[in-house]
Amino acid sequence: MFRRLLDFIAPRSCVVCGRRLGVSDDILCPSCVLHLPRTDFHQSPVDNPMARLFWGIIPVERVAAYTYYAPGSELARVVYELKYHDRPDIGVALGRMMATEMQTAGFFDGIDLLVPVPLAPRRERQRGYNQSRQIAVGVSEVSGLPIGDCAVRRTVFKGSQTELSRWDRQENVEDVFRLRDADSLRGRHVLLVDDIVTTGATVTACARELLKADGVRVSLLAFGYSKT
Numbered sequence: 001m002f003r004r005l006l007d008f009i010a011p012r013s014c015v016v017c018g019r020r021l022g023v024s025d026d027i028l029c030p031s032c033v034l035h036l037p038r039t040d041f042h043q044s045p046v047d048n049p050m051a052r053l054f055w056g057i058i059p060v061e062r063v064a065a066y067t068y069y070a071p072g073s074e075l076a077r078v079v080y081e082l083k084y085h086d087r088p089d090i091g092v093a094l095g096r097m098m099a100t101e102m103q104t105a106g107f108f109d110g111i112d113l114l115v116p117v118p119l120a121p122r123r124e125r126q127r128g129y130n131q132s133r134q135i136a137v138g139v140s141e142v143s144g145l146p147i148g149d150c151a152v153r154r155t156v157f158k159g160s161q162t163e164l165s166r167w168d169r170q171e172n173v174e175d176v177f178r179l180r181d182a183d184s185l186r187g188r189h190v191l192l193v194d195d196i197v198t199t200g201a202t203v204t205a206c207a208r209e210l211l212k213a214d215g216v217r218v219s220l221l222a223f224g225y226s227k228t
Helices: 002-009 030-034 074-084 088-105 121-127 131-143 166-172 201-210
Strands: 063-069 113-116 152-154 177-179 189-197 217-226
Touching (some): 063 088, 074 088, 074 189, 088 131, 088 217, 131 189
Parallel strands (some): 063 217
Antiparallel strands (some): 152 177
């Protein structure tokens, strides 16, 4: 009743198309949810286009992204709202949506801990939250997996990756992550969570720090995978 009353007073709209949302809808209308460009990578988490980014670079157990992502697309509006318009609720909703569909294929089986890719402290203060952690919160709500906020930290922000080439992206994230609590990771299977993966430079740099802990195994999950 309260939700219905709130929707009557302040109607919510779909982040993608702007249509009015129903009481049971979250951030997207049913039509936009249906037409999301899903990758289905979680059905083949060992061998898929995103997983191949890391072959011969870092050892990863399984890799998946929920959707294909293209800058300037309608879906990009969702990520833009999440990152730049003070909408942390979008990240949580996306995380729940991803996890609900992926858990039926057993993607989270054997995972011990969710680790969101951290932002530099100054960057997080400016934004007010870490969008990757918000996604991890949604995944945690569905999967029941804990979030390891203290496992790794980002020491500095060298600038956005958006306009950089593949090689510049790698240099931009070199030596920016530091392992904080190796004991909490020892012998555990960690799922590293990010918002968008393009070249894989950021998650590679972060995963390398996690892999310094004894016996740790790493898998990767992102909301979007950009083929550009």
